[in-house]
Amino acid sequence: xxxxxxxxxxxxxxxxxxxxxxxxxxxxxxxxxxxxxxxxxxxxxxxxxxxxxxxxxxxxxxxxxxxxxxxxxxxxxxxxxxxxxxxxxxxxxxxxxxxxxxxxxxxxxxxxxxxxxxxxxxxxxxxxxxxxxxxxxxxxxxxxxxxxxxxxxxxxxxxxxxxxxxxxxxxxxxxxxxxxxxxxxxxxxxxxxxxxxxxxxxxxxxxxxxxxxxxxxxxxxxxxxxxxxxxxxxxxxxxxxxxxxxxxxxxxxxxxxxxxxxxxxxxxxxxxxxxxxx
Amino acid sequence: xxxxxxxxxxxxxxxxxxxxxxxxxxxxxxxxxxxxxxxxxxxxxxxxxxxxxxxxxxxxxxxxxxxxxxxxxxxxxxxxxxxxxxxxxxxxxxxxxxxxxxxxxxxxxxxxxxxxxxxxxxxxxxxxxxxxxxxxxxxxxxxxxxxxxxxxxxxxxxxxxxx
Numbered sequence: 001x002x003x004x005x006x007x008x009x010x011x012x013x014x015x016x017x018x019x020x021x022x023x024x025x026x027x028x029x030x031x032x033x034x035x036x037x038x039x040x041x042x043x044x045x046x047x048x049x050x051x052x053x054x055x056x057x058x059x060x061x062x063x064x065x066x067x068x069x070x071x072x073x074x075x076x077x078x079x080x081x082x083x084x085x086x087x088x089x090x091x092x093x094x095x096x097x098x099x100x101x102x103x104x105x106x107x108x109x110x111x112x113x114x115x116x117x118x119x120x121x122x123x124x125x126x127x128x129x130x131x132x133x134x135x136x137x138x139x140x141x142x143x144x145x146x147x148x149x150x151x152x153x154x155x156x157x158x159x160x161x162x163x164x165x166x167x168x169x170x171x172x173x174x175x176x177x178x179x180x181x182x183x184x185x186x187x188x189x190x191x192x193x194x195x196x197x198x199x200x201x202x203x204x205x206x207x208x209x210x211x212x213x214x215x216x217x218x219x220x221x222x223x224x225x226x227x228x229x230x231x232x233x234x235x236x237x238x239x240x241x242x243x244x245x246x247x248x249x250x251x252x253x254x255x256x257x258x259x260x261x262x263x264x265x266x267x268x269x270x271x272x273x274x275x276x277x278x
Numbered sequence: 279x280x281x282x283x284x285x286x287x288x289x290x291x292x293x294x295x296x297x298x299x300x301x302x303x304x305x306x307x308x309x310x311x312x313x314x315x316x317x318x319x320x321x322x323x324x325x326x327x328x329x330x331x332x333x334x335x336x337x338x339x340x341x342x343x344x345x346x347x348x349x350x351x352x353x354x355x356x357x358x359x360x361x362x363x364x365x366x367x368x369x370x371x372x373x374x375x376x377x378x379x380x381x382x383x384x385x386x387x388x389x390x391x392x393x394x395x396x397x398x399x400x401x402x403x404x405x406x407x408x409x410x411x412x413x414x415x416x417x418x419x420x421x422x423x424x425x426x427x428x429x430x431x432x433x434x435x436x437x438x439x440x441x
Contacts, residue, residue: 016346023295024347027302099304102348104311104415105408110349137349144349151406172409174307235307 017139024100024110024142031099035238091244092126093117097237098142107133107150107170111240114141119242122202126241130208130231131155131196135242143242147234148209149174157209158197159188165197168209168228174235177210179226184217186224194228204243289433290332293320294340302347311411314419316426317344318392321359322385323430325366326373337363354399358392365391378424385423389416 095113102108113119115138123135125145133153137144148155149170157179158165164187168177182188192212198205210228217224297316305313321340324332341356348355365388366373373384393416397408 013346013352016342016352020298020343020347023298023343024302026295027299028304031304100302100347101304101310101313102302103350104307104313105412106405108349152404172406 014139018141021139021141024098028099092241093119093244094239095119095143095242096239102144105172107147107153107172107174107234108136109133109145109147111143111145111242112141113242114139114143116140118244119143124203124243126207126243127232127237127239128241129233130210131203132232132234132237132240134202145240147174148230149177149234155203155209156197156199157194160193160195160208162187164188165199166194168194175229176213177228177230179212179228180223182224182226183222184224188212188215188224188226190215193231286328286331290324290336293324293430293433296320298344298347301344312414312418314415314422315389315392316422317355318359318362318389319385319419319423319426320430321363322366322388323426325363326370327430327434329367329370333367334360334363351399351403354396357399358395361395362388362392382420382423386416386420389419392416 093113095111095117098110098112100110102110111125119135119138121135121138125132125134131148133145133147133150135143136146146153147170148168149172151170151172154167154169156165157168164182166179166182166186166188168179171178179188179194190212194209194212196203196205196207196209208231210230212226212228214227215224216226294317297320300316301313303313304310317340321337325337337359338356341354341359342352344350344355344359345352369384373381376384390413393413397412400408
């Protein structure tokens with residue numbers, strides 16, 4: 001039982017994981033098939049509608065990207081002044097969920113990318129809407145993700161509105177997070193967006209985690225009862241993005257590629273592997 | 279290895295693979311809470327009916343694979359399956375002649391034992407407390423036992439010497 005704790009035995013675990021992969025694949029096949037069928041037999045008007053919708057969305061996002069580029073440059077210059085020339089998580093890999101039921105009392109999911117693709121334990125996993133979880137186990141073909149709603153998971157967050165730091169803890173429901181240990185008079189209200197604070201070193205800073213749905217003050221207690229709804233639709237996601245933030249964190253400056261940024265001054269000579277994110 | 283042996287092995291292998299697939303199949307959330315441990319049920323069947331051939335060893339190996347497939351601590355299922363298989367092999371002479379109702383009581387007992395050991399192992403790993411729904415698979419497993427019994431009997435090789 002304690003085999004897991006010895007590093008030299010991990011090959012056994014790895015080979016076992018690989019040998020059960022066909023069974024996992026078979027177990028996931030019905031769901032996969034139903035998705036494929038649903039995609040194939042979709043009406044023309046539905047597709048046209050979706051196309052239209054996506055085109056609008058693309059236009060909107062492109063327009064936002066224009067602004068983003070400018071803001072990125074500005075942020076870049078400001079960070080150079082602060083001697084905090086570090087950037088996290090830009091490299092991403094798309095992985096698909098393997099629909100298998102690991103343990104009903106835990107929020108763990110399996111994805112179809114493993115150490116063959118360089119996935120490693122502790123990597124943050126996002127969806128297009130927000131943080132999904134982190135990688136907790138890797139085999140050559142698969143990786144296991146612990147969702148942020150698992151009762152054993154906690155993620156450092158801050159309120160996007162005012163920067164108030166807190167920790168969001170899973171409570172075992174797929175659509176709910178709890179924010180414990182905030183005093184009754186903390187400046188947090190319904191509708192506040194919680195983003196990752198980057199403390200703790202696992203998750204990159206500034207990604208949406210959840211929206212506060214309820215703030216209840218308790219008469220007998222010093223702490224408020226705060227619940228939030230995860231931004232990512234954890235019960236419906238099919239695809240996730242795995243990011244590289246720690247291992248391959250790259251220095252943000254110097255920017256040889258874009259000479260217009262004017263960042264030649266205050267550039268640290270080398271990247272600092274131990275920034276405040278670690 | 280003669281052809282009959284090969285047939286035995288393939289039957290057992292296929293039944294265990296199907297059980298594992300049933301165990302891993304993704305149901306809607308409420309159903310997956312009820313999903314019993316099919317692998318253990320099938321193992322129990324083989325340990326009861328073929329107790330002179332299969333027992334703790336097969337259970338141990340299957341358990342290791344179950345651990346890898348469900349991402350548990352390696353050896354967790356292996357330990358539980360081996361213990362239950364030992365119980366089945368020890369009691370197979372009684373259990374085989376029991377009426378179904380009495381058999382069900384024993385199956386429930388075995389399944390509850392397996393859940394209890396699993397519970398302790400999970401707690402030892404520092405997992406947060408589990409809700410009461412954790413114990414439901416033992417009940418549904420007991421209810422599924424007659425189905426497992428009849429299906430396994432149907433696929434089992436015809437051999438008057440056994441069962």
